[in-house]
Amino acid sequence: DVDTIAVLTPEQGSDFGWNQQGVDAARAAAEATGVEIIVAEGLGYGDVRAPMRELAAEGADLMLAHASGYNTAGPEIADETGVPVAIVDSPEALKAGLVADYTLSGHEGAWLAGRLAAKMTTTGTVGIVVSGEPPSWNSQSAGFAQGVQAENSDVKILYSVIGPAAYSDAAGGNRVTTSVIAAGADIIFGQGNGSSFGMIQAVESNKATDGSDVLFIDVIGDKSSLDKGHFLTSVVWDMTPVYTAMIEDLKADKFGTRSYAISLADDSVKLLKTPQVDEVAWGEVMAMRDQIVAGDLSIEPIFDAQAVRDLVTVSE
């Protein structure tokens, strides 16, 4: 029987983003299903085998390996210790009773954010700034770009990657964002861990080329408590339903037979509303959300970095 689960994250579960959402959701799911939880945070992006073995030895019945960097070690340790492991970004890796995948993509939410941004830009240019190009971010970048183009194909999309190993490069985030704003963007769709804070700083300290305030669209987490009037929205992810379903599947001996995902339908992906959002635009975007949920509209996720670049590059 299942009485303890563990969640492993690369950084501290207090980053207002990926790690925090993972840890919070795991806690909520554990509570919902009545099991104990061990939180192992800040494990870094290196070799996670040691802590996984230790958690297995300590009696975890399910390990949530909450980083795409853990998806090689996860199944290996599951094999070695017999403890089920859930990994991300590896739909192929399913193994009954041992390995499940939860490839998360907020592309639908990002698509909606793109529509919102295209409605609200005054300079006619929006920017995407990312600190790296992991698949889940690519799918959101692509979703955002598609949304912008669907709304208004005249809006220019500037795309910029800060650079490798830039997860904590806050100054780099600021520099790149400042450049993107200088190049005309007045809404920034930003994805990055520590570097997000640099992006936000840039958004707050620079004016758009037409003199208006620059707005920021965040992803995954909810940073609205830090807002100083520049947040437009955030594509918030909630992994609680995913984890809850996993634990229940495990109890029912169905673990590893299917992948899990987040979606608009159960609000595990949703847009955050801030005071900066234009009411009319919000109403229109929410209507589109309902269409997607109803299945009238479908947006295909794109995970490949090159495909994202092809989307945003204006090849005249």
Place this chain on the structure above:
Amino acid sequence: MSGLATQEMDLPPDPGAGVIGLNNVTKHFPGVIAVDNVSLTIHAGEVHVLLGENGAGKSTLVGMLAGLQEPDDGFLALAGNRARLASPVASLDAGISTVFQHSMLVPTLTVFENLILGAPWYKRPNRATIEQRMGALQRDFALSLPLDAITGELSLGQQQQIEIARALLRDSRVVILDEATSMLTPQGAEELGARMRKLVQSGLAVIFITHKLSEAYRFGDRISVLKQGRLAGQLGPERLATLSEDQAIDEIVQLMFGRDSGGGDAERRQTSCTDEVLLDVVGLETEGGADVMGLHAISLQVRAGEILGIAGIDGNGQKQLAEALAGQRPVARGRVQLQNNTVTSANVAERRRMGLRYLTDDRLGEGSIGAFPISDNTVLKDVGEPPFWLRGIERPAQIAQHARDLIQHFQVRTPNETTPIGRLSGGNIQKILLGRELLGNARVVVFNKPTYGLDLQNIEASRQRIGEIAAAGKGVILISTDLDELMALADRIIVMEGGRIRGTLDNDGGGEALRLRIGRLMAGEELEQKATA
């Protein structure tokens, strides 16, 4: 030797009398007592010469006066008052200026900057004052220096002048010169002697260290002799006045070594020259550069049993020739043949294997590895060779034994063979290098200033060994700035100037006449017949 110590001694010194007094001063280093209970008085108006064999403690004494080291025991007195010289600044403030055995200039700075070195960083250099004072020095001491030249690009003699000028600019009361003449030509040494005379006439005290006993006699007012860290004896002005040069030297030798120097040093060696040509150099040329002399059309032959002397003022291509012969310097044109094998393109190791040896004059820079123990340094040129290595694996016991033998044979002053060689005095390092080159089966040996920095006894022993090498049928090239040495040892003498051979002379024992002809060639005069094309 205790009997010797009773001659004309003013020990213990009268502290009230001198500018500086050393009172029972002792200084230890790991494994050696460098200075052992020495008491001395330095008087104004006197050139005080310090003599002593290598490692006798002269430079250590200087170090204490210059504030580099403090005595472990005993004390210093300035004008009769007990004083501490805890740093170079304290020494400078006390009016003591020192020209050290090894150059203490910053080679990348200009002459002007070296002259004002030590001034507070926030000040702006005051050029006018310095220029004015240099003008005065030029009048009084014939010191003239290019103020904006980069120091490292000047000749060693000029560099020494900078140091002397700096000492004079400081208005010192005491000027110390540690082996200041070792790098100078005979004329240069004479000039320095004249300058010292002027200095003491103006009321300063001069401390002068040398290994050349005749210099000591001619320049000195008072001579103190150190032996193994102890003061072996002293010749005061009154006593010196009563002695001829030969008598004085005899007495000094007695003090230094406790025996007679053994015959005149200029006595010629019996020649052992044969007809077999060991080394044949034809039309050798090397590239010159901003700070190296290029070689032009050097042709020479060395026969078995012959000592070929190479004379010349320092820096006229002798070192480059030695390096080109050893394979350390690329040859642009020409041919080098060793016993009928052309070795022009062979590298150092190959030439060495074929029996070519080279004793460098740069004992610290390239002759030894200061941080390595003496033992490793004795086999530096035989790494990997039996019996010290077997199939590439080191045999430490063999190496250590070899080093101990060498230390004993050459009377090296060192605690033991594990001491890093850099800690030895200059002369003792030289002994080890000499021993290293004489090891094994040499055919041709190139000696570059083999006795520079050695004390009299070691000079003699080394010269003897060089003679023995030739007598054993080997070829010897002896590069030296010391004409006495060449005239005592060489069969023929080549004179180099400006990277060329100016002439080749047979050493016919011609005494003053030969000396004069060599001197002319050294100054760049061509020999009438242009013998060696």
Place this chain on the structure above:
Amino acid sequence: MSMADDIETSETASVQVAVMRRRPALRVAMLTLGPILAAFVLSAVILMLVGVDPLKYYSYILQRGLFSGLGLEQTATRMAPLLFLCASLIIAFRAGIWNLGTDGQFLLGAVIAAATAPLLVGVLPGWLVLLVGFVLAALVGALWSILPALLRAYHGVNEIITTLMMSFLGVLFASVLVKLVFLDPATTVPQTRTLPVADRLPRLFDTSISSGLIWGLIAVIAVHLMMTRTAFGLRLRMVGANPHAAAHAGLSVPLLTMAVFALSAGFAGLAGASEILGVAGNVRADWNPAYGLMVIPLVFLARFHGIAAIILVFFYSAMLIGSESAARRLGVPQDFTLVLVASLLICLGLGEYIDHRMRQKEQ
């Protein structure tokens, strides 16, 4: 004193060790244990300042990294790449070459091993796959040092700056290779193909310890013996201590310098391969454990001595493993191990200085 020696030479280090041996055991123990104790106390103060019980933290580390079977296995496994890096640095430092570019060499070695080994599985016998991986990694590592080596050997360009630059460049290049060239088409995450667990370096006995440990130990000991006992090693040390003297003695300084770079960088490449072929199985884009700089203080504290380096690597690995665990239990980020290593370095340095002073006084 070994830490006081200059940038060119590392010779006094071994002399120092010899001197140490001649001193009373008690004194040596005091001079070693004293600073270590001080370092732990200093770090404890820092822990207390942020509100963590240091005793609890330390006992936790010991328990997790050293005194539990599982912890010990993890510690031993973690040692392998660090040992290869020690071998790399011992060669370089003893030969007076400051190879600060091991991170780049390590990563490129890792990438080439990860790019080739999985493709060879089934084509070649298992042991040969691994051998090819290791050999290629050594070659690529060495190749990445060739520019600094040439510049240093033939132009006298300081290798600190060139190896650092090549390291930055190598880290970026490794990630380019993973993303654009050696990408595993089967995954969405940019990473190389994965070498199956069964095809990696065999594990020792019944444990999870990778046999990379054994090879790492062999590497360090072999390098130590080479540098201290052979003619080749002495030649390398001569070049490091005084290149003019080496040239004067007939050694080809440029060639030997190249050899030092090739060997040192080759071992760094092997370190990368040992991590991939022994543990990780693949390289992910932007992965960089940055072991290289970390190992430098360890090698130095070991005074370039192989055995001492092994001991230090063992304790350091235990600390790494223990602190991963402690991070979870006590909420202290793993980065704290860096503080501990730095305090050790500072305290041992001060200790050496005090020792030096005391010996001077005695004479």
Place this chain on the structure above:
Amino acid sequence: MEALLTEAFLSSLLTGAIVAAIPMLLAGLGEQMSEKAGVLNIGIEGMMLMGAYLGFFVAFQFDSIWLGFLGGIVGGMLVAVLMAVLCVRLGLNQIVIGIGLTLGVEGLTALLHHFQFSRTYPRLPAPVRADLPLLSDIPVIGPSIFSRHPIVYIALLSVVVLAYLYRRTNLGMTLRAAGESPAALDVAGGNVEGVRVFSVLFTGAMAGLGGAYLANVGAGLFIPFMTGGAGFIGIVLAMLARGRPLWVLIGALIFGAALSLTTALQVAGSNIPTDVIQMLPFAAVMLVLMVFGRKARLPAALGISYERGAR
């Protein structure tokens, strides 16, 4: 790619170049003085990081970015004091202590950040800008260069001040003597230890200021490991600049431009992968070294500790 010469491209290039160059400039100028004096200050990365941490901490606590800069200077100097004591006074190996200090500061600041800021991520308000009269009105260049935080102008000014001090006072000579031949300086009555300690502390101050700029102006908050090698680049700049502050500035601008180029090219729609573009500055340095490396002579006593009277 045809968008390369648009105003947007140039603005974003220039803006990014200046923003990225300042920390490297400060670090490079600081390192330059140490290297002149013969201390290879590898600990500069740590000094910078400490400056970033303390600079942010002070700015946040006292709500003043200027106090923050002061804090950054103090932070850098704290690490520099350790470096000075261990390497200059006690003569321990500069490279190892430098790396050790850097690692230690990385750990310490990550630890402090974890316990102080990691739950709240406090940020500073947007920094003020000082538009230089007239100059800031020039199109493209104006807003990119002449409308920056005053600290930027101070950094640029320090290039001139240092160049003046090195040329016109004995400082340059004294530093060079300490780096080339400390024994010669010592016997000439100079204070080798004093000069070296001063230079190390100066490096700490400059690096700390650079770190504080990174945190307070560049990012608005402190993040562990946020310097990301800027200090090491400072070392490279100092080594390449051969003693001239102006060359440090030029080098920093080139580095900054290369970093900024990655963004500018992307903004211009170029499809070259970022990683490849990011390799450019490092590749450029290697190229410079290959061409000019022979001439990049370093002080003879660089990295060697001085002990009076030692043999």
